[in-house]
Each structure stands twice: as structure tokens, then as C-alpha cells.
Amino acid sequence: MSDTDTLIIDTTARIFQELADPQAVIAAVDDSWKTALWNALEEAGLTLAWVHEDHGGAGAAISDGFDILYVAGRHAVAVPLAETLLGGWLMARGGLQVPPGPMTVAVGSRAEPLRIRGRHLHGCARGVPFPALAEHVACVADGEGGPQVVLVATESADIMPTAGMAGDGIGQMLFNGAPAIAAARAPNTLGLEDVMLMGAAVRAQQMAGALQAVLDLSVSYAQEREAFGRPIAKFQAVQQNLARLAGETAAASAVAASAADTIHHAETFDDAVFLEVAAAKIRCGEAAAEGAAIAHQAHGAMGYTDEHALHRFTLRLFQWRDDFGSESEWAAGLGAMVAANGADRLWPMVASR
Amino acid sequence: MSQPIRFDPIRLPPEAEVLRAEVRAFLAEEIAAGHFDPQTSPMQDGFDRDFSRRVGQRGWIGMTWPKRYGGQERSYLERYVVTEEFRAVSAPVRAHFTADRQSGPVLLKYASEEIKMDILPRITRGECGFCIGLSEPNSGSDLFAARAKAEKTARGFVLNGSKVWTTYAQCADYMIGLFRTSLPTDDNRRHGLTQFLIDLKSDGVAINPIGNMAGGADFNEVVFTDCFVPAAHQLGEIDGAWKQATSELAYERSGPERFLETAYILTELTRTLGPEPDRREAEGLGRLVAQLHTLRRMSVSVNGMLQAGHEPVLEGSLVKDLGTIWQQILPTKARDLAAFAETAPEERAAFDALLPHALRIAPKLTIQGGTTEILRGIIARGLGLR
Numbered sequence: 001m002s003d004t005d006t007l008i009i010d011t012t013a014r015i016f017q018e019l020a021d022p023q024a025v026i027a028a029v030d031d032s033w034k035t036a037l038w039n040a041l042e043e044a045g046l047t048l049a050w051v052h053e054d055h056g057g058a059g060a061a062i063s064d065g066f067d068i069l070y071v072a073g074r075h076a077v078a079v080p081l082a083e084t085l086l087g088g089w090l091m092a093r094g095g096l097q098v099p100p101g102p103m104t105v106a107v108g109s110r111a112e113p114l115r116i117r118g119r120h121l122h123g124c125a126r127g128v129p130f131p132a133l134a135e136h137v138a139c140v141a142d143g144e145g146g147p148q149v150v151l152v153a154t155e156s157a158d159i160m161p162t163a164g165m166a167g168d169g170i171g172q173m174l175f176n177g178a179p180a181i182a183a184a185r186a187p188n189t190l191g192l193e194d195v196m197l198m199g200a201a202v203r204a205q206q207m208a209g210a211l212q213a214v215l216d217l218s219v220s221y222a223q224e225r226e227a228f229g230r231p232i233a234k235f236q237a238v239q240q241n242l243a244r245l246a247g248e249t250a251a252a253s254a255v256a257a258s259a260a261d262t263i264h265h266a267e268t269f270d271d272a273v274f275l276e277v278a279a280a281k282i283r284c285g286e287a288a289a290e291g292a293a294i295a296h297q298a299h300g301a302m303g304y305t306d307e308h309a310l311h312r313f314t315l316r317l318f319q320w321r322d323d324f325g326s327e328s329e330w331a332a333g334l335g336a337m338v339a340a341n342g343a344d345r346l347w348p349m350v351a352s353r
Numbered sequence: 354m355s356q357p358i359r360f361d362p363i364r365l366p367p368e369a370e371v372l373r374a375e376v377r378a379f380l381a382e383e384i385a386a387g388h389f390d391p392q393t394s395p396m397q398d399g400f401d402r403d404f405s406r407r408v409g410q411r412g413w414i415g416m417t418w419p420k421r422y423g424g425q426e427r428s429y430l431e432r433y434v435v436t437e438e439f440r441a442v443s444a445p446v447r448a449h450f451t452a453d454r455q456s457g458p459v460l461l462k463y464a465s466e467e468i469k470m471d472i473l474p475r476i477t478r479g480e481c482g483f484c485i486g487l488s489e490p491n492s493g494s495d496l497f498a499a500r501a502k503a504e505k506t507a508r509g510f511v512l513n514g515s516k517v518w519t520t521y522a523q524c525a526d527y528m529i530g531l532f533r534t535s536l537p538t539d540d541n542r543r544h545g546l547t548q549f550l551i552d553l554k555s556d557g558v559a560i561n562p563i564g565n566m567a568g569g570a571d572f573n574e575v576v577f578t579d580c581f582v583p584a585a586h587q588l589g590e591i592d593g594a595w596k597q598a599t600s601e602l603a604y605e606r607s608g609p610e611r612f613l614e615t616a617y618i619l620t621e622l623t624r625t626l627g628p629e630p631d632r633r634e635a636e637g638l639g640r641l642v643a644q645l646h647t648l649r650r651m652s653v654s655v656n657g658m659l660q661a662g663h664e665p666v667l668e669g670s671l672v673k674d675l676g677t678i679w680q681q682i683l684p685t686k687a688r689d690l691a692a693f694a695e696t697a698p699e700e701r702a703a704f705d706a707l708l709p710h711a712l713r714i715a716p717k718l719t720i721q722g723g724t725t726e727i728l729r730g731i732i733a734r735g736l737g738l739r
Contacts, residue, residue, distance in 0.1 A: 074357075212357045219736050233738040236730075243674070243729035246358060246736055250671045254360035254654060255647040261362035275646060282643035327640070332632055335639030343624035347441045347616075350646055351373070353364075 005067055008046075008060065012068050015040045016075035022309035025078070034133070038079045038102060047081060048098055051088040056098045065089075066205050066260035073209025073320075076312040078168050080104055080130040082202050087138035087151075089198060094149025094184035104134035104154070106173050107195050107324075114141040116148050120177040129323060131159045131171035140186060140195055147186045152178040165319035166312070194269050197277045199324030201263055204256040204280035207320050210313045211249040211284075211291045217310055218242055218298040225300075238298060245294040248287035255280045258353070271337070275349060278334040285321035292317055360668065362650065363657030369434045372427075376438040379411060384442070392703035394443040395617050396710045398569060400524050401445040402479070408446070409479030414453045416477075418461060422469055423477035429660040433653065437609035443617050447521055452476045455605055456483035456529050463588040463597065464550065472527070472550075486516040486530030486551070486575060493518075494727045496531070497543045497595065501577065503532035509584040510534075510549065512557070512577040520721075522560050522573035528553055535592045543595035548588040555580050567713035605722055607655035607669040612648040612676030614718055615683045618711045619645065621704035622687040625696050637690040641683065648676050667735035674728040681718045684711035 019037040041047050049065045051057020065085050072081050080102040087103030106125035108114040114123035121141060128137070134154050141150045156178035164170035219242060222233035232238045259273075259280035266273050292314040296303045303310040321327065338346055365373075383389060388404060389397075408414055413435045418424025436454075439446050457476050460469055475481035492498040501514025516522075516530060528551045535545035553560070557580030562570035589597045619641055626634045651672045658665040688708060694701070719725045733739050 215358075215736075219738065222738065239733035239738050240726065240729045242736060242738060243732035246732050247671050247675045250358045250360060250651065250668070251647050251675060253358055254362075254651045255643075257360060258362040258650045261364075275642075278639070279643035279646040282640055283647045286640070286644075328636055331639030331643065332636040333639065334642055335630065335635030335637065338623060338638055338642050339626055339630045339635060340628050342628065343620050346620055346623050346642070350642070350649060351437060351441065353646070353650065 005064060008049075008064050009067050009071055011044055012041075012046055012071040013074075015044060015046075016071065016077070020075050020078070022076060022312050025312070026307060026309060034079050038081075041079070041081055042100065047084045047102070048088045050085050051092050051098045055092060055096065056100070057088055057092070061264065063260060063264040066201070066257075066264070069202055069205040070209040070256070073206035073316075074213045076210060076213065076309075076316050077206065078166070078312075078316075080134050082206060083129050083134060086195075086199055086202055087136070090138045090140065090149055090195060091151060091182070093190055094182075094186045096149060096151065096182045096184050099136060099151070099181075101135040102130065102133050103136045103138055103151075104128055104130045105195065105199065106137050106139040106157075106175075107192055107199070108139075108141075110192065113192055114139050114150075114175065116141040116143045116150050116180065116183060119180040119183055121150055121152050121175040121180060122177060123175055125173045125175075127323060128171055128173045129164075130169055131157075131161050131173060132169045136181065137173065140190055140192060143183075143185070145185065146188050147190050148183050149186045149190070150180050151182040152180055165322070166315035168316070168319065170319070189268060196324050197269055197273060198263070200281040200330065201256075201259045201277045203320040203323050204252070204277070204284040205260055207284040207288055207317055208249075208253040208256040210317050210320070211252050211287055214291055214295045214310065214313045214317075215242075215245050215249045217313070218245060218295045221299050221303075232298075241294050242298060245291055245298075248291040248294070252284040252287040252291075255283045262353070271349075272353065274337065275334065276353065278330040281321075281325060281330045282327045282334070285327035288317035288321045358668075358671075360651050360654040361657060363430075363654050365430050365434060365653065366428070369428070369431050372431050373434045373438060375411075376413070376435055379407075380438065380442055380444060383407070383444070389443075389445050391442040391617065392621070392707070394445060395615075395707055397445070398571060399443070399445040399447040400521060402448050402482075404445050405448040405479030405482075407479070408449065409477055412477075414449050414477045414479055415457050415473060418457060418473060418477070422461070423474035429656050430653075433609065433656045437613065437649075440609050440613040441616065448482050448524065449476065449479050450610075451485060451521070451525075452481060452483035454608065455485065456527070458604060459529055459548070459588060459597075460550070463548070465585050468550065468585065481527070482521065482525040484519050484522040484525040484528050484553075484573075484575075486519055486528045488516065488518045490515060490517050490574075494724050497537065497546065499531055499533055499546055501530070501532050503534050503547060503549060503582070505534070506581075508581075509586070510582050512549070512551070512580040512582060514577055516575045516577075517563075517572075518721075519560075519573045519575050520571050522553065522575050523562055523570075525553055527551060528575065529588065531594055545592050546594040547591050548594045548597065549582050550586040550588055551580070551582055555582070557581070565717075567710065567717075604659065606673040606728075607652055607659070607665070609649070609652055611673045611722075612645070612652065612680050615680045615711045615715065616645070618684050618687045618704070618707055621701075621707055622691060625691050625694050625701040625704045627694070627696055627700070630694075634690050634694065637686065641686060644679055648672065648679060652676070667732060670723075670728045670731040670735070673723065674725060674732065677719045678725065681715045684708060684715050688712070 045058035048057035049060035158174040161171035259276040262276040503510040
């Protein structure tokens, strides 16, 4: 790890510790802490890490952005940091200047992608995170001469918001000729799949961070909580469960880091990137289910209350595993690819990484 | 905040990928020559001295060891490539694998120069096989309960007692065994055990194969009756073998053999499902491949830690726990996914022949080389719970 990496990780961690401590957040009377948190992240240049300095960003490496997201996941990030990073990455692909403020990213469906006609955006995107907090929406849309990267104001979309698993907000966005604030031709290869891949890698990294936090919380709780005259950490049944939680955390962290590293070094999003990202999204999603169940078991009824921090992590794990394609969707795609390649190419594919 | 669990995304260096091509070419030749068949070799005992000699000629046994002992001074990551490529086609590595993985490194660290010069080059030539004498009838996971005795005499030691579940003792030349030289002390129940190098052709060694539910007899009981070992065959400190065990375990627990032992069934499942599986089959296959990829990336990472000179005891235990559970459940998942496959019988003949074998061997996979419970105990210790 270089000094820059360490600096970015430390800065991110410090901001979250000061302004988004889970227990303080739970006790907060309103959402004003989110504004303070966002401002600090933006001021530190973390929200636009993936945008070159010439376009208004911080010009950090792809790997740095993933490090930021791991730390953010470890603090159950409840502001559109990941989405703004992702939006910035997308805007940079179109060579566009990036506005300040929180962004989100909209993805159409494969059957009906978003379209841009003239400078107006059309189509429907489901499961868009943070529709209420984001000021702008970035997307890739089918244009008359090929794909375009497009930015519109959130208020120009018809939004059907829901709370989402963790209450961070998620919504369906309908664009009915929303005027583009910025639009530019993207590389011909850029498409919906790229946004899905990058989004999945982002969510895998957040899930890995959240699982580490869930493990830390569970270990501390087991060491503090006493039953039958001793800390429950001394019971083998509890130890074995927490060891399994560590295994799920390790698997998530390893596969998410591997996918991030692959994207960091990738020229284009080829089959190798697909394997890495699909595997990361699948395995982190599986770890989310296993890990959350074990952590809640270790915490007993306390972890189920709204006054304990655990749910801030487990509910976001449940949201993030759904975003940018669930385990089932990615697994069906990966399985279809493996099957089409045939049995004798399976091992060479796995062992090429 | 505590230190997070970290598996750095190690990539294999270019020389490892060059080596991989050489290994694949060698294996393709071996298969073409009919020396083994990946679709049937999992069901055989995997013990083939001639194969091991040919592997030795390529310099792929003891390849990380110093050249003066017949090694190649190559990296752990290069050894990793050789090991995983052999496993991926179920190559018959039994005659050399234990010595290559475990026994050779123990000798390198603790044996006399004379013994090293005698035995290590023979291992690297594929001419010398080892077995591991740890478990006893009343001592398995609880290694420090070992009772087989080594009593000091004027010229060496005399062994009495028995070792059990000793894989391939009937074909091996030597054992590295753990014997009691003193009683445990009140403050250290691990005290009093010593490792010895034992020539299995010595007088006083009886090897009795134990048949198993998979139709094999790879396990043995090895009974020692007044078996003499020379003083020079003591490995490491007298009464202090417990100090020597930890680093050995990281090597034993993090290799690709800890998640690839039933991987052939995933290959044959892919063949059985065909190029256009239905959605359920594709999803199931995709999940298995994602899990395999994850395990492999973790295992490569641990080997990177070994290469860097660390002792990743926690990480190695995490990989072995996840890996052995995965390779144990894999045959059952493959069975589920193949349930409705409409493949021609000839296309799935290998799958149908291999699946019962994989199901039969599955129960042992979470027992050998450290049980799930023991591994999770080590992980819990790493988490600070005990």
C-alpha cells in the first residue's frame, strides 16, 4: 500500500468517525448530520475521486476510490458517496465536467435502455438509489449516433420513491424528455453492462466493509455480554459461529478486493472483469445473508432493536446485495457464460487470474 | 477499531504463467500417452511412482528448496501453479505430494546436513515418499494427547505404540512421526513430544491398511514394536515439537488441494449441463464458479503471504475451513443441479461414474489435516475470543 492510499483511507475513516458514528447517528433527532458528513467528504475531494482534476475532480486512482468505498461500508454510509463516485466515473468516460453536489446513477433495463433524443432523456430506471438526496442523475443512454453519457437534474424526473431496505431511499425514475444538463458521445463500447459491472464492484466493496464492521461489533459484544457467569465469547458454540462470520467476512473482502484490483488494471471490461465482478457480487451477497444471520444471533434481541447499531449495517447489506443485480441475476449470467464456453475452458478461466 | 481481515489481491508473476504453460503441456502429454485419465483418476489411488519420477525430472518436486538439495529455488507462487494444475486434472501425485508439501520442508528446517543430503534429492527425483505420523487411536484433533513413546537409549531411541489414519503409509519410504519423550508438565500440556524421522523398512514397524467407505484403503494403522531410530533422526528440539507445528500448518492448510479435491465434479457438471442450461442450472453453476473463484483468490493471497515470509495462521485456517466445507458440499450441489439435465448418456458418463465417488469421499474432507472444529477454534483465537 502506498502512502497516498493510506492517506486517503485515514482521511475517509476520520471523517466518518467524527461525523457518522453509528451510535451518534441513531441518537440524532434529524438528518442534519448527513449534510455535515457530505460537506466534509466533498471538501476532502472524496466524492469525486474518480474524476480527473481537469473536470473538477480529485483525480485519484481507481483503487483509491474502492478503498474509500470499503471504509464507507465499514461505517454504513448513508449518503450518496458511492453513487456520486460512480456518477463521476461515468461522466469522466464522456469527458464531461462534473458538477458539485451529490449524484446518483440511473440504469435502464436491457430490453428498454434509456434513450436520448436531441438533448432530452427518455425511459424508465428502476431501483435508483438516493432519489431524494441526489441533485443530479448520471446515466448512459442510447443516442442516435451511439451511446452517450448524460446528466440531468433529479427534479426533471418523475420519481416514485420508496424507503428501501435501510431507509436510505430508492426509487423508480421516469424520464419523459428530461433536459440534459450535459451530454456527450461515449466510447462506442460503453453500455449499460459497464455501469452494472462498476456498480456491482462498488457495492461488493461496500458489503465487504460492512461485514468487517458487523464482525467487529459481534466480537466486541460477545466479549462484553455475560451469561451463565462468563462472557458469551467463552462458549464454543458462540466461538464457532463467529469463526464462520470471520470466514464470510474474509471471503467477501478477498473477492471484492480482487475485483477492484482487476478493474484498476483493466483497459476494457472483458470476460476477466466479468468473472471477477460477477463472482464478487455473488459471493458478497451470499456472505451478507450468512454474515447478518450469525451477527444477529450473536447479539441476541439487542441487535434487533433500533437503538443498537447492528441493523444499520445488516439492513444496508440487504439493500446493497440487491443493487446493480442480485446474486441470482449475476449467477445466471456467469453460469450461462461458463456453460457456453464448455467444461474444458472452466479451469483455464478460473486459473487465469 | 481493530485491524480488518485482509487478503491482498496477489497476482501470479509472469514467470509463474510461463511455468503454467509448461505444466499444462506436460500434463497433456501424460494424458495423451494414457498414463492417467482425468475422468477416471479421481477414483484410483493416485499413487504412481513412474509419474512422480517424470515430475521430478521436470524439477517440479521440492521446487522451492535450495539447489544443493536438488531443489530449484523457485517461489511459493510457482509451486502453487504446479500444485493447482496437477489437482485440476486429478493427476496421480500421491507418491510425492506429502514429501513435497510437508515432510521436505520439515527436514530442511530440522534435519542434519547428512540426512538432508541423503533424502531431499531423492524426494525431488520422485523416488522417495513420506507419510505423516500424528494421529493415534486415542489422539486425533487433540494432538498433545499422543501416547506412542520414544525412549532414549545409548545410540538413539526405541519407539513403541501406534499411529493411525496414516495416509499411504503402505507405499511410503519414511514417516515423520510425533512421539512422547516426556510427560506433559503442569503448566504446559503440550510439552514432552518430539518429532522423528523413521525409515518404514526398519524392524518393528507393522503397517495395516484400513478399508474405508469409498472402497479405498489409503489409511493405515502403523504399529511400532521396539523399533529403533538412530539419534540423528531426532528432528528439532527434544520435548519441544509443539513449537515446530504452527508454521507447518500454514503450509498444510492453504494449498489448492484444500478446495480442489472434488473439483472434477464441477467440470463434469458443466459438461452434463451442456452449452445452454436452463436458468436454474445456470444460476447454480454460476454460484459454484463464483465460490471457487473466491476460494482460489484467497488461497493465492495466502501463498503470497508465505512467499513474503509471513506466517498466516489465521488466514490459512479461514481458507481451509471455507475450502473444505465447499468441496464437501460441491458433489451434493452438482447432484441437485444435474437432476433434470437432458444430456445424452454418453455425454454424462463421466459425471455419473464420478458423482458416487465424490459423495463417498465428501465426509472425510472436513476431517483430514485439521477438523472444521479445530480450525474454527484457531480462527476464534485469532479474533481474540479465547
